[in-house]
Amino acid sequence: MAQWGESMNRLINLLARLPGIGPKTAQRLAFHLITQDMAQVQNLAKAMIEAKERMGYCSICFHLSEKDPCEICQDSRRDQSTICVVSDSRDVLAMEKTREYPGLYHVLQGAIIPSAGIGPDRLRIKELVARLTTGTVTEVIVATNPNIEGETTAMYLSRLIKPMGVRVTRIAHGLPVGGDLEYADEVTLTRSLMGRRELS
């Protein structure tokens, strides 16, 4: 790549460090950027720095937000008795898209991964427990991912929180809507069977 010059190589290398961006895509992106107007490049550079500057974590639920507390925690119309626990700020957005959840959130900022040495102390679990001590919250919905780490985290939370007299529920496992029974894995299908409900 020597023919493109040092500044270009540096940009390509930095872009290639972004998640999901391989060397080929990084090259295409860099090429695209330098063929844009300087104003557009500056716009993007500025937007990156501004977002980094302004965004922070809500001190109550640890969701990414420009405001602290975040808009959801500040919204008194939301059901203060339910907390939905998720691993990641992006999961809050996914839940909000359903427009079906009226309660609050708590972002763990990860999941328990014993093999990687990530224990409960690395997550925002003690902050969650602190939120439960006031007695306002009556249900914690554990919406960690349906994988080993998410399940481990869910089990841990359940054992920790249930003794506090707070109801702990787990989002349902089953076949995705629009999915195909034939292609479902056995574990999902078993869970789907176990979670069967009376048709009304």
Add this chain to the structure above:
Amino acid sequence: MAQWGESMNRLINLLARLPGIGPKTAQRLAFHLITQDMAQVQNLAKAMIEAKERMGYCSICFHLSEKDPCEICQDSRRDQSTICVVSDSRDVLAMEKTREYPGLYHVLQGAIIPSAGIGPDRLRIKELVARLTTGTVTEVIVATNPNIEGETTAMYLSRLIKPMGVRVTRIAHGLPVGGDLEYADEVTLTRSLMGRRELS
């Protein structure tokens, strides 16, 4: 996405304008960026602006370069009698990777696309013709893409340059190495047949 704040939305929207980056990837990239250290974000922002500032087009061959003339045009060890014509600066890099081409380049910065109103005057064709008037160049290898636009451009260049007494060649069409005859399209296979060579 209202929950992530305005600065984040702006960043996501700008990222989603990059080629090959959809809204979902833009969100993932923005999320990744703001969870990095400020120094890293500033590094990337700076690299973008610096690359844009420093990179320009070589005034001889119109390849993207920090230097003018570019390193290839400045390299006296390269065969000055051959010019390989490509559509895009990225094609120069692809050719250079083969380490098999010792000559010079000329980047057209596009191809003739009549349906989009892109005629020969929009490309760096008159600059190519000017390079041929000195008599140093004896062969022009047309390495535009093997699609309709590339072929149209190749035909146009051939008709324009041959009368100047310069040999005009076209890179070979055929089956890609490692390809499968069974899955080759008819046109490629026909070209592959037509371009057959004596086995030594």
